[in-house]
Amino acid sequence: MNGAARTRVSAALFRRPWLRAGLLLSGPTAWFVLIYLGALFLLFLSAFWSVDSFSGKIVHSWTLTNFETLFKVSAYRTIALRTIGIAAAVTVTDIVLAVPFAFFAARIASRRLQAALFVAVLIPLWSSYLVRVFAWRLILAKEGVLNWFLGQVGLGSVNIGYSNWAMWIVFSYIWLPFMILPVWAAIERVPESLIEASADLGARGWRSFRSVLLPLILPGILAGSIFTFSLTLGDFITPTLVGGAGSTFIGNVVYQEVGISNNVPFAAAFATVPLVIMGIYLLVARRLGAFEAL
Protein backbone atom coordinates (compact mmCIF):
# COMPACT_ATOMS: atom_id res chain seq x y z
CA MET A 1 0.00 0.00 0.00
CA ASN A 2 1.47 3.41 -0.84
CA GLY A 3 1.35 6.40 1.44
CA ALA A 4 -1.66 8.11 -0.12
CA ALA A 5 -3.80 4.99 -0.07
CA ARG A 6 -2.79 4.34 3.50
CA THR A 7 -3.78 7.86 4.49
CA ARG A 8 -7.12 7.38 2.74
CA VAL A 9 -7.75 4.14 4.55
CA SER A 10 -6.91 5.56 7.93
CA ALA A 11 -8.97 8.68 7.22
CA ALA A 12 -11.90 6.51 6.21
CA LEU A 13 -11.50 4.49 9.37
CA PHE A 14 -11.15 7.61 11.45
CA ARG A 15 -14.43 8.97 10.14
CA ARG A 16 -16.25 5.72 10.82
CA PRO A 17 -15.72 4.69 14.42
CA TRP A 18 -18.27 1.92 14.10
CA LEU A 19 -16.12 0.39 11.37
CA ARG A 20 -13.04 0.50 13.57
CA ALA A 21 -14.95 -0.97 16.48
CA GLY A 22 -16.38 -3.62 14.20
CA LEU A 23 -12.98 -4.59 12.84
CA LEU A 24 -11.47 -4.77 16.32
CA LEU A 25 -14.33 -6.82 17.66
CA SER A 26 -14.62 -9.18 14.71
CA GLY A 27 -11.66 -11.36 15.70
CA PRO A 28 -12.40 -11.95 19.38
CA THR A 29 -16.14 -12.17 18.75
CA ALA A 30 -15.76 -14.71 15.96
CA TRP A 31 -13.45 -16.80 18.10
CA PHE A 32 -15.69 -16.76 21.14
CA VAL A 33 -19.03 -17.12 19.42
CA LEU A 34 -17.96 -19.78 16.96
CA ILE A 35 -15.71 -21.80 19.19
CA TYR A 36 -16.60 -21.25 22.79
CA LEU A 37 -20.18 -20.09 23.14
CA GLY A 38 -21.20 -22.34 20.27
CA ALA A 39 -19.51 -25.23 22.00
CA LEU A 40 -21.18 -24.45 25.31
CA PHE A 41 -24.55 -24.36 23.60
CA LEU A 42 -23.83 -27.63 21.82
CA LEU A 43 -22.85 -29.17 25.14
CA PHE A 44 -26.10 -28.05 26.70
CA LEU A 45 -28.12 -29.43 23.79
CA SER A 46 -26.35 -32.75 23.86
CA ALA A 47 -27.49 -33.28 27.44
CA PHE A 48 -30.90 -33.92 25.93
CA TRP A 49 -29.60 -36.45 23.40
CA SER A 50 -28.72 -40.04 23.99
CA VAL A 51 -26.30 -42.69 22.83
CA ASP A 52 -27.39 -45.71 20.82
CA SER A 53 -26.25 -48.66 22.88
CA PHE A 54 -25.43 -50.76 19.81
CA SER A 55 -23.62 -48.40 17.51
CA GLY A 56 -22.31 -46.06 20.20
CA LYS A 57 -23.38 -43.14 18.03
CA ILE A 58 -25.16 -40.11 19.41
CA VAL A 59 -28.90 -40.08 18.67
CA HIS A 60 -30.12 -36.55 17.99
CA SER A 61 -33.63 -36.85 19.34
CA TRP A 62 -34.91 -35.13 22.46
CA THR A 63 -35.01 -37.15 25.62
CA LEU A 64 -34.80 -36.60 29.36
CA THR A 65 -33.31 -40.05 30.01
CA ASN A 66 -29.98 -38.65 31.13
CA PHE A 67 -31.56 -36.45 33.76
CA GLU A 68 -33.83 -39.28 34.89
CA THR A 69 -30.78 -41.48 35.41
CA LEU A 70 -29.15 -38.72 37.41
CA PHE A 71 -32.08 -38.41 39.76
CA LYS A 72 -32.94 -42.08 40.05
CA VAL A 73 -29.55 -43.73 40.47
CA SER A 74 -28.52 -43.13 44.05
CA ALA A 75 -24.80 -43.40 43.25
CA TYR A 76 -25.02 -40.24 41.16
CA ARG A 77 -26.94 -38.44 43.88
CA THR A 78 -24.27 -39.40 46.37
CA ILE A 79 -21.53 -38.16 44.06
CA ALA A 80 -23.30 -34.86 43.45
CA LEU A 81 -23.92 -34.33 47.16
CA ARG A 82 -20.33 -35.23 48.02
CA THR A 83 -19.02 -32.76 45.46
CA ILE A 84 -21.25 -29.97 46.70
CA GLY A 85 -20.58 -30.81 50.35
CA ILE A 86 -16.82 -30.74 49.99
CA ALA A 87 -16.97 -27.57 47.91
CA ALA A 88 -18.97 -25.94 50.71
CA ALA A 89 -16.61 -27.23 53.42
CA VAL A 90 -13.61 -25.95 51.48
CA THR A 91 -15.23 -22.55 51.07
CA VAL A 92 -15.96 -22.22 54.78
CA THR A 93 -12.43 -23.37 55.68
CA ASP A 94 -10.87 -20.85 53.35
CA ILE A 95 -12.99 -18.04 54.78
CA VAL A 96 -11.89 -18.94 58.31
CA LEU A 97 -8.23 -19.13 57.26
CA ALA A 98 -8.26 -16.04 55.05
CA VAL A 99 -10.10 -13.42 57.11
CA PRO A 100 -7.63 -13.08 60.03
CA PHE A 101 -4.72 -13.29 57.64
CA ALA A 102 -6.19 -10.62 55.38
CA PHE A 103 -6.91 -8.46 58.42
CA PHE A 104 -3.30 -8.69 59.50
CA ALA A 105 -2.06 -7.97 56.00
CA ALA A 106 -4.36 -5.02 55.41
CA ARG A 107 -4.39 -3.34 58.82
CA ILE A 108 -1.51 -4.43 61.01
CA ALA A 109 1.45 -5.21 58.77
CA SER A 110 3.87 -2.44 57.83
CA ARG A 111 4.03 -1.20 54.25
CA ARG A 112 7.09 -3.29 53.47
CA LEU A 113 5.69 -6.39 55.06
CA GLN A 114 2.48 -5.87 53.08
CA ALA A 115 4.39 -5.91 49.82
CA ALA A 116 6.26 -9.04 50.83
CA LEU A 117 3.07 -10.80 51.94
CA PHE A 118 1.46 -9.86 48.69
CA VAL A 119 4.13 -11.51 46.59
CA ALA A 120 4.07 -14.46 48.97
CA VAL A 121 0.36 -14.99 48.29
CA LEU A 122 0.85 -14.65 44.55
CA ILE A 123 3.60 -17.27 44.28
CA PRO A 124 1.42 -20.24 45.26
CA LEU A 125 -1.42 -18.81 43.19
CA TRP A 126 0.68 -18.92 40.06
CA SER A 127 2.76 -22.02 40.64
CA SER A 128 1.48 -25.12 38.98
CA TYR A 129 -1.78 -26.50 40.30
CA LEU A 130 -0.90 -30.09 39.46
CA VAL A 131 2.45 -29.80 41.18
CA ARG A 132 0.90 -28.58 44.41
CA VAL A 133 -1.62 -31.41 44.46
CA PHE A 134 1.24 -33.85 43.91
CA ALA A 135 3.15 -32.28 46.78
CA TRP A 136 0.26 -33.01 49.14
CA ARG A 137 -0.03 -36.55 47.85
CA LEU A 138 3.56 -37.10 48.99
CA ILE A 139 3.07 -35.25 52.29
CA LEU A 140 -0.08 -37.14 53.27
CA ALA A 141 1.12 -40.54 52.12
CA LYS A 142 1.68 -43.22 54.71
CA GLU A 143 5.46 -42.72 54.56
CA GLY A 144 5.12 -38.99 54.08
CA VAL A 145 6.18 -35.88 55.93
CA LEU A 146 3.02 -35.68 58.03
CA ASN A 147 3.35 -39.10 59.59
CA TRP A 148 7.08 -38.64 60.06
CA PHE A 149 6.39 -35.42 61.93
CA LEU A 150 3.63 -36.97 64.06
CA GLY A 151 6.01 -39.82 64.87
CA GLN A 152 8.73 -37.39 65.92
CA VAL A 153 6.47 -35.59 68.38
CA GLY A 154 5.11 -38.90 69.60
CA LEU A 155 1.56 -38.69 68.27
CA GLY A 156 1.64 -41.94 66.32
CA SER A 157 0.43 -41.77 62.76
CA VAL A 158 -2.70 -41.01 60.78
CA ASN A 159 -3.92 -42.61 57.62
CA ILE A 160 -5.61 -39.79 55.77
CA GLY A 161 -3.87 -40.05 52.41
CA TYR A 162 -6.36 -41.00 49.69
CA SER A 163 -9.50 -39.97 51.54
CA ASN A 164 -12.11 -37.23 51.65
CA TRP A 165 -10.06 -35.61 54.43
CA ALA A 166 -7.12 -35.39 52.08
CA MET A 167 -9.32 -33.80 49.42
CA TRP A 168 -10.62 -31.27 51.93
CA ILE A 169 -7.09 -30.26 52.97
CA VAL A 170 -5.76 -30.10 49.41
CA PHE A 171 -8.67 -28.12 47.99
CA SER A 172 -8.53 -25.68 50.90
CA TYR A 173 -4.82 -25.26 50.28
CA ILE A 174 -5.04 -24.87 46.52
CA TRP A 175 -7.78 -22.23 46.46
CA LEU A 176 -6.77 -20.29 49.59
CA PRO A 177 -5.04 -17.45 47.65
CA PHE A 178 -8.24 -16.94 45.68
CA MET A 179 -10.01 -16.20 48.95
CA ILE A 180 -7.24 -14.14 50.54
CA LEU A 181 -6.94 -11.56 47.76
CA PRO A 182 -10.56 -10.33 47.53
CA VAL A 183 -10.96 -10.37 51.33
CA TRP A 184 -7.73 -8.42 51.71
CA ALA A 185 -8.95 -5.85 49.19
CA ALA A 186 -12.31 -5.61 50.95
CA ILE A 187 -10.77 -5.07 54.40
CA GLU A 188 -8.47 -2.42 52.99
CA ARG A 189 -11.45 -0.44 51.69
CA VAL A 190 -13.22 -0.26 55.05
CA PRO A 191 -12.63 3.22 56.47
CA GLU A 192 -10.66 3.17 59.69
CA SER A 193 -13.07 5.70 61.16
CA LEU A 194 -15.96 3.23 61.14
CA ILE A 195 -14.04 0.78 63.28
CA GLU A 196 -12.92 3.60 65.56
CA ALA A 197 -16.51 4.76 65.91
CA SER A 198 -17.56 1.25 66.80
CA ALA A 199 -14.87 1.12 69.49
CA ASP A 200 -15.86 4.58 70.78
CA LEU A 201 -19.42 3.37 71.14
CA GLY A 202 -18.13 0.67 73.40
CA ALA A 203 -17.93 -2.31 71.12
CA ARG A 204 -15.17 -4.72 71.95
CA GLY A 205 -13.05 -6.47 69.33
CA TRP A 206 -15.39 -9.32 68.57
CA ARG A 207 -18.47 -7.12 68.51
CA SER A 208 -16.80 -4.63 66.16
CA PHE A 209 -15.84 -7.47 63.90
CA ARG A 210 -19.27 -9.06 63.81
CA SER A 211 -21.40 -5.94 63.57
CA VAL A 212 -19.20 -3.54 61.62
CA LEU A 213 -16.35 -5.16 59.75
CA LEU A 214 -18.00 -8.41 58.69
CA PRO A 215 -21.03 -6.86 56.95
CA LEU A 216 -18.71 -4.47 55.12
CA ILE A 217 -16.36 -7.16 53.86
CA LEU A 218 -19.08 -9.66 53.03
CA PRO A 219 -18.99 -8.85 49.30
CA GLY A 220 -15.27 -9.61 49.29
CA ILE A 221 -15.83 -12.91 51.07
CA LEU A 222 -18.55 -13.81 48.58
CA ALA A 223 -16.30 -12.89 45.66
CA GLY A 224 -13.65 -15.25 47.01
CA SER A 225 -16.19 -17.95 47.63
CA ILE A 226 -17.25 -17.87 43.98
CA PHE A 227 -13.79 -19.10 43.11
CA THR A 228 -13.31 -21.62 45.91
CA PHE A 229 -16.75 -23.09 45.34
CA SER A 230 -16.75 -23.14 41.55
CA LEU A 231 -13.23 -24.45 41.18
CA THR A 232 -13.87 -27.28 43.63
CA LEU A 233 -17.16 -28.22 41.97
CA GLY A 234 -15.52 -28.75 38.61
CA ASP A 235 -12.34 -30.52 39.61
CA PHE A 236 -11.33 -34.08 38.90
CA ILE A 237 -7.54 -33.97 39.22
CA THR A 238 -7.45 -33.65 43.02
CA PRO A 239 -9.98 -36.47 43.62
CA THR A 240 -7.95 -38.66 41.28
CA LEU A 241 -4.62 -37.94 42.95
CA VAL A 242 -5.46 -37.67 46.65
CA GLY A 243 -8.97 -39.08 46.88
CA GLY A 244 -9.73 -42.64 47.87
CA ALA A 245 -12.27 -45.26 46.84
CA GLY A 246 -15.23 -43.19 48.02
CA SER A 247 -14.06 -39.86 46.66
CA THR A 248 -15.53 -39.74 43.19
CA PHE A 249 -16.51 -36.23 42.10
CA ILE A 250 -18.90 -35.05 39.40
CA GLY A 251 -15.79 -34.20 37.40
CA ASN A 252 -14.50 -37.77 37.56
CA VAL A 253 -17.77 -39.17 36.23
CA VAL A 254 -17.84 -36.59 33.46
CA TYR A 255 -14.25 -37.35 32.55
CA GLN A 256 -14.88 -41.09 32.42
CA GLU A 257 -18.07 -40.76 30.42
CA VAL A 258 -16.31 -38.63 27.83
CA GLY A 259 -12.93 -40.33 27.76
CA ILE A 260 -13.78 -43.98 28.35
CA SER A 261 -17.48 -44.69 27.87
CA ASN A 262 -17.82 -42.12 25.11
CA ASN A 263 -21.25 -41.15 26.44
CA VAL A 264 -21.07 -37.41 25.87
CA PRO A 265 -24.82 -36.80 26.38
CA PHE A 266 -24.78 -38.26 29.87
CA ALA A 267 -21.56 -36.44 30.73
CA ALA A 268 -23.12 -33.21 29.50
CA ALA A 269 -26.20 -33.80 31.62
CA PHE A 270 -24.08 -34.35 34.73
CA ALA A 271 -21.97 -31.30 33.91
CA THR A 272 -25.09 -29.15 33.94
CA VAL A 273 -25.36 -29.81 37.70
CA PRO A 274 -22.32 -27.65 38.63
CA LEU A 275 -23.30 -25.24 35.87
CA VAL A 276 -26.79 -24.69 37.31
CA ILE A 277 -25.47 -24.48 40.88
CA MET A 278 -22.91 -21.88 39.86
CA GLY A 279 -25.58 -19.98 37.95
CA ILE A 280 -27.75 -19.73 41.05
CA TYR A 281 -24.73 -18.94 43.22
CA LEU A 282 -23.65 -16.12 40.93
CA LEU A 283 -27.15 -14.63 40.92
CA VAL A 284 -27.29 -14.64 44.72
CA ALA A 285 -23.74 -13.28 44.94
CA ARG A 286 -24.61 -10.47 42.57
CA ARG A 287 -27.61 -9.46 44.64
CA LEU A 288 -25.35 -9.26 47.66
CA GLY A 289 -22.88 -7.06 45.85
CA ALA A 290 -20.07 -9.55 45.29
CA PHE A 291 -19.48 -8.41 41.72
CA GLU A 292 -18.42 -4.96 42.83
CA ALA A 293 -15.78 -6.66 44.95
CA LEU A 294 -14.39 -8.75 42.12
Place this chain on the structure above:
Amino acid sequence: MIGSGRWSRIAFAVWAALIMLFLFFPIVIIMLYAFNPSNVQSWPLSGLSTRWFSSTWHNTEVRQALWLSLRAGLLATGVAMLLGTMAAFAVDRFRFFGREAVSLVLVLPIALPGIITGMALNSFISFNSLTFSLLTIVIGHATFCIVTVYNNVLARLRRTQSSLVEASMDLGADGWQTFRYVTLPMIATALVAGGLLAFALSFDEIVVTTFTAGAQNTLPIWIFAHIRNGQQLPQVNVVVLFVILVSLLPVALAQRLTRDTGVLRSGRGAPAPGPARATAAPAIGAGAAP
Protein backbone atom coordinates in the same frame (compact mmCIF):
# COMPACT_ATOMS: atom_id res chain seq x y z
CA MET B 1 -10.71 -1.64 68.32
CA ILE B 2 -9.96 -4.87 66.54
CA GLY B 3 -6.32 -5.78 66.53
CA SER B 4 -5.26 -2.78 68.60
CA GLY B 5 -4.27 -4.54 71.77
CA ARG B 6 -0.76 -5.87 72.00
CA TRP B 7 -1.85 -9.48 72.45
CA SER B 8 -4.37 -9.42 69.67
CA ARG B 9 -1.73 -8.01 67.34
CA ILE B 10 0.57 -10.84 68.28
CA ALA B 11 -2.23 -13.36 67.73
CA PHE B 12 -2.90 -11.97 64.25
CA ALA B 13 0.80 -12.04 63.43
CA VAL B 14 1.10 -15.65 64.53
CA TRP B 15 -1.90 -16.56 62.44
CA ALA B 16 -0.37 -14.86 59.40
CA ALA B 17 2.90 -16.69 59.96
CA LEU B 18 1.07 -20.01 60.13
CA ILE B 19 -0.76 -19.27 56.89
CA MET B 20 2.57 -18.46 55.23
CA LEU B 21 3.95 -21.75 56.49
CA PHE B 22 0.89 -23.56 55.15
CA LEU B 23 1.23 -21.90 51.74
CA PHE B 24 4.92 -22.55 51.25
CA PHE B 25 5.59 -25.78 53.05
CA PRO B 26 4.29 -28.07 50.24
CA ILE B 27 6.20 -26.15 47.59
CA VAL B 28 9.46 -26.49 49.50
CA ILE B 29 8.83 -30.17 50.14
CA ILE B 30 8.10 -30.99 46.51
CA MET B 31 11.22 -29.13 45.40
CA LEU B 32 13.32 -31.15 47.86
CA TYR B 33 11.90 -34.39 46.48
CA ALA B 34 13.60 -33.67 43.15
CA PHE B 35 16.89 -34.27 44.98
CA ASN B 36 15.75 -37.54 46.50
CA PRO B 37 18.49 -40.09 45.74
CA SER B 38 16.18 -43.04 46.36
CA ASN B 39 13.56 -44.66 44.19
CA VAL B 40 11.25 -44.75 47.17
CA GLN B 41 9.17 -41.65 47.78
CA SER B 42 9.23 -41.57 51.55
CA TRP B 43 10.22 -39.00 54.14
CA PRO B 44 12.82 -38.26 55.44
CA LEU B 45 14.94 -38.29 52.32
CA SER B 46 18.02 -40.44 52.65
CA GLY B 47 20.17 -37.62 51.31
CA LEU B 48 20.31 -35.05 48.59
CA SER B 49 21.55 -35.81 45.13
CA THR B 50 21.12 -34.75 41.53
CA ARG B 51 21.42 -38.28 40.19
CA TRP B 52 18.00 -38.23 38.44
CA PHE B 53 18.58 -34.98 36.61
CA SER B 54 20.59 -36.38 33.75
CA SER B 55 18.33 -39.37 33.06
CA THR B 56 15.34 -37.03 33.08
CA TRP B 57 17.08 -34.73 30.67
CA HIS B 58 17.70 -37.64 28.30
CA ASN B 59 14.21 -39.08 28.60
CA THR B 60 12.71 -38.77 25.13
CA GLU B 61 9.12 -38.89 26.41
CA VAL B 62 9.82 -35.92 28.66
CA ARG B 63 11.49 -34.08 25.83
CA GLN B 64 8.57 -34.66 23.49
CA ALA B 65 6.10 -33.56 26.12
CA LEU B 66 8.15 -30.46 26.89
CA TRP B 67 8.42 -29.63 23.20
CA LEU B 68 4.67 -30.00 22.74
CA SER B 69 3.96 -27.85 25.80
CA LEU B 70 6.30 -25.14 24.56
CA ARG B 71 4.80 -25.09 21.06
CA ALA B 72 1.24 -25.13 22.37
CA GLY B 73 2.08 -22.39 24.88
CA LEU B 74 3.76 -20.14 22.34
CA LEU B 75 1.06 -20.54 19.70
CA ALA B 76 -1.77 -20.06 22.19
CA THR B 77 0.02 -17.02 23.58
CA GLY B 78 0.31 -15.57 20.07
CA VAL B 79 -3.40 -15.98 19.39
CA ALA B 80 -4.28 -14.65 22.83
CA MET B 81 -2.08 -11.58 22.41
CA LEU B 82 -3.72 -10.71 19.11
CA LEU B 83 -7.34 -11.31 20.11
CA GLY B 84 -6.94 -10.00 23.64
CA THR B 85 -5.44 -6.73 22.41
CA MET B 86 -8.19 -6.28 19.84
CA ALA B 87 -10.87 -6.80 22.46
CA ALA B 88 -9.14 -4.46 24.91
CA PHE B 89 -8.94 -1.67 22.31
CA ALA B 90 -12.56 -2.11 21.33
CA VAL B 91 -13.71 -1.93 24.95
CA ASP B 92 -11.50 1.03 25.81
CA ARG B 93 -12.11 3.17 22.75
CA PHE B 94 -15.70 2.54 21.79
CA ARG B 95 -19.18 2.38 23.18
CA PHE B 96 -21.20 -0.43 21.70
CA PHE B 97 -24.03 -2.76 22.52
CA GLY B 98 -22.83 -5.58 24.77
CA ARG B 99 -19.69 -3.76 25.87
CA GLU B 100 -20.28 -4.59 29.51
CA ALA B 101 -20.60 -8.26 28.62
CA VAL B 102 -17.20 -8.54 26.94
CA SER B 103 -15.21 -8.95 30.16
CA LEU B 104 -17.69 -11.46 31.49
CA VAL B 105 -17.65 -13.56 28.32
CA LEU B 106 -13.87 -13.51 28.05
CA VAL B 107 -13.47 -14.70 31.61
CA LEU B 108 -16.01 -17.52 31.29
CA PRO B 109 -13.56 -20.17 30.06
CA ILE B 110 -11.64 -19.97 33.31
CA ALA B 111 -14.41 -18.90 35.68
CA LEU B 112 -16.59 -21.86 34.80
CA PRO B 113 -15.45 -25.19 36.21
CA GLY B 114 -12.65 -26.61 34.07
CA ILE B 115 -14.56 -29.71 33.06
CA ILE B 116 -17.30 -27.59 31.50
CA THR B 117 -14.89 -25.57 29.39
CA GLY B 118 -13.05 -28.76 28.53
CA MET B 119 -16.17 -30.71 27.60
CA ALA B 120 -17.58 -27.84 25.57
CA LEU B 121 -14.39 -27.61 23.55
CA ASN B 122 -14.31 -31.38 23.26
CA SER B 123 -17.78 -31.46 21.74
CA PHE B 124 -16.83 -28.58 19.46
CA ILE B 125 -13.85 -30.55 18.20
CA SER B 126 -15.74 -33.79 17.60
CA PHE B 127 -18.76 -31.97 16.15
CA ASN B 128 -16.53 -30.40 13.51
CA SER B 129 -14.67 -33.69 13.02
CA LEU B 130 -11.32 -32.09 13.76
CA THR B 131 -8.45 -34.42 14.62
CA PHE B 132 -7.11 -34.06 18.12
CA SER B 133 -3.71 -32.52 17.59
CA LEU B 134 -1.51 -29.57 18.44
CA LEU B 135 -4.10 -27.39 16.74
CA THR B 136 -6.92 -28.47 19.06
CA ILE B 137 -4.71 -27.95 22.13
CA VAL B 138 -3.90 -24.45 20.91
CA ILE B 139 -7.58 -23.67 20.30
CA GLY B 140 -8.38 -24.70 23.86
CA HIS B 141 -5.50 -22.86 25.49
CA ALA B 142 -5.94 -19.68 23.48
CA THR B 143 -9.59 -19.56 24.53
CA PHE B 144 -8.79 -19.31 28.23
CA CYS B 145 -5.58 -17.29 27.78
CA ILE B 146 -7.21 -14.33 26.00
CA VAL B 147 -8.47 -12.89 29.26
CA THR B 148 -5.00 -12.40 30.78
CA VAL B 149 -3.81 -10.35 27.80
CA TYR B 150 -7.11 -8.49 27.67
CA ASN B 151 -6.94 -7.54 31.36
CA ASN B 152 -3.34 -6.34 31.14
CA VAL B 153 -3.75 -4.30 27.98
CA LEU B 154 -7.06 -2.82 29.08
CA ALA B 155 -5.57 -1.75 32.41
CA ARG B 156 -2.76 0.04 30.58
CA LEU B 157 -5.10 1.66 28.06
CA ARG B 158 -7.23 3.05 30.86
CA ARG B 159 -4.16 4.75 32.28
CA THR B 160 -3.04 6.34 29.02
CA GLN B 161 -4.51 9.49 27.61
CA SER B 162 -6.31 9.45 24.30
CA SER B 163 -4.97 12.98 23.69
CA LEU B 164 -1.64 11.44 22.71
CA VAL B 165 -3.34 9.62 19.85
CA GLU B 166 -5.13 12.80 18.81
CA ALA B 167 -1.88 14.73 18.89
CA SER B 168 -0.26 12.16 16.68
CA MET B 169 -3.11 12.38 14.17
CA ASP B 170 -2.99 16.19 14.27
CA LEU B 171 0.70 16.03 13.42
CA GLY B 172 -0.17 14.13 10.27
CA ALA B 173 0.46 10.53 11.23
CA ASP B 174 -1.94 8.04 9.70
CA GLY B 175 -3.64 5.32 11.68
CA TRP B 176 -0.87 2.78 11.22
CA GLN B 177 1.87 5.24 12.13
CA THR B 178 -0.03 6.30 15.21
CA PHE B 179 -0.43 2.72 16.24
CA ARG B 180 3.18 1.83 15.51
CA TYR B 181 4.89 4.86 17.08
CA VAL B 182 2.48 6.05 19.75
CA THR B 183 0.04 3.38 20.87
CA LEU B 184 2.22 0.30 20.65
CA PRO B 185 5.07 1.70 22.76
CA MET B 186 2.54 2.69 25.39
CA ILE B 187 1.03 -0.77 25.67
CA ALA B 188 4.15 -2.80 24.85
CA THR B 189 5.11 -3.83 28.37
CA ALA B 190 1.52 -4.59 29.34
CA LEU B 191 1.14 -6.65 26.20
CA VAL B 192 4.30 -8.61 26.93
CA ALA B 193 3.24 -9.10 30.54
CA GLY B 194 -0.14 -10.41 29.42
CA GLY B 195 1.58 -12.73 27.00
CA LEU B 196 3.91 -14.04 29.72
CA LEU B 197 0.99 -14.73 32.01
CA ALA B 198 -0.89 -16.43 29.20
CA PHE B 199 2.13 -18.63 28.61
CA ALA B 200 2.38 -19.48 32.30
CA LEU B 201 -1.30 -20.35 32.34
CA SER B 202 -1.01 -22.51 29.26
CA PHE B 203 2.18 -24.22 30.37
CA ASP B 204 0.68 -25.87 33.44
CA GLU B 205 -2.94 -26.26 32.37
CA ILE B 206 -4.26 -29.78 32.64
CA VAL B 207 -8.05 -30.04 32.90
CA VAL B 208 -8.98 -28.43 29.59
CA THR B 209 -5.98 -30.09 27.93
CA THR B 210 -7.16 -33.60 28.80
CA PHE B 211 -10.29 -32.88 26.77
CA THR B 212 -8.56 -31.28 23.80
CA ALA B 213 -5.35 -33.29 23.38
CA GLY B 214 -5.39 -36.55 21.55
CA ALA B 215 -2.80 -39.21 22.16
CA GLN B 216 0.06 -36.78 22.68
CA ASN B 217 1.17 -35.63 26.09
CA THR B 218 1.81 -32.11 27.19
CA LEU B 219 4.13 -31.89 30.17
CA PRO B 220 1.34 -31.68 32.78
CA ILE B 221 -0.47 -34.63 31.19
CA TRP B 222 2.75 -36.63 31.25
CA ILE B 223 3.21 -35.80 34.93
CA PHE B 224 -0.40 -36.63 35.77
CA ALA B 225 -0.29 -39.98 33.98
CA HIS B 226 2.95 -40.99 35.68
CA ILE B 227 1.83 -39.94 39.15
CA ARG B 228 -1.32 -41.98 38.70
CA ASN B 229 0.50 -45.07 37.54
CA GLY B 230 3.37 -44.57 39.96
CA GLN B 231 5.91 -44.89 37.16
CA GLN B 232 9.27 -43.12 36.92
CA LEU B 233 8.50 -41.08 39.99
CA PRO B 234 12.08 -39.84 40.50
CA GLN B 235 11.98 -38.34 37.04
CA VAL B 236 8.52 -36.93 37.67
CA ASN B 237 9.96 -35.11 40.67
CA VAL B 238 12.69 -33.53 38.59
CA VAL B 239 10.20 -32.46 35.91
CA VAL B 240 8.01 -31.00 38.65
CA LEU B 241 10.90 -28.88 39.95
CA PHE B 242 11.45 -27.65 36.41
CA VAL B 243 7.77 -26.82 35.95
CA ILE B 244 7.70 -24.78 39.18
CA LEU B 245 10.66 -22.72 38.05
CA VAL B 246 9.37 -22.26 34.49
CA SER B 247 5.90 -21.19 35.58
CA LEU B 248 7.21 -18.68 38.11
CA LEU B 249 9.73 -17.04 35.81
CA PRO B 250 7.18 -15.44 33.44
CA VAL B 251 5.12 -14.30 36.42
CA ALA B 252 8.11 -12.60 38.03
CA LEU B 253 8.93 -10.86 34.76
CA ALA B 254 5.32 -9.83 34.20
CA GLN B 255 5.20 -8.33 37.65
CA ARG B 256 8.19 -6.12 36.90
CA LEU B 257 6.63 -5.00 33.64
CA THR B 258 3.30 -3.95 35.10
CA ARG B 259 4.25 -2.14 38.29
CA ASP B 260 2.05 0.76 37.23
CA THR B 261 -1.24 -1.04 36.82
CA GLY B 262 -0.66 -3.79 39.34
CA VAL B 263 -2.80 -5.93 37.12
CA LEU B 264 -0.97 -9.09 38.03
CA ARG B 265 -2.80 -9.14 41.28
CA SER B 266 -6.06 -9.16 39.40
CA GLY B 267 -4.85 -11.01 36.35
CA ARG B 268 -5.83 -14.31 37.76
CA GLY B 269 -9.11 -13.58 39.28
CA ALA B 270 -8.88 -11.90 42.55
CA PRO B 271 -9.02 -8.15 42.81
CA ALA B 272 -6.13 -6.02 43.77
CA PRO B 273 -5.48 -5.14 47.35
CA GLY B 274 -2.81 -2.65 48.16
CA PRO B 275 -2.22 0.96 47.32
CA ALA B 276 -2.40 0.40 43.58
CA ARG B 277 -6.01 -0.57 43.91
CA ALA B 278 -7.37 2.85 43.07
CA THR B 279 -5.66 2.87 39.72
CA ALA B 280 -5.62 -0.83 38.99
CA ALA B 281 -7.84 -2.45 36.47
CA PRO B 282 -11.33 -2.96 37.71
CA ALA B 283 -10.91 -6.60 37.06
CA ILE B 284 -14.50 -7.69 36.84
CA GLY B 285 -14.34 -11.41 37.08
CA ALA B 286 -10.77 -11.31 36.01
CA GLY B 287 -10.89 -14.99 36.06
CA ALA B 288 -9.36 -17.82 37.86
CA ALA B 289 -8.00 -21.04 36.81
CA PRO B 290 -5.99 -23.90 37.94
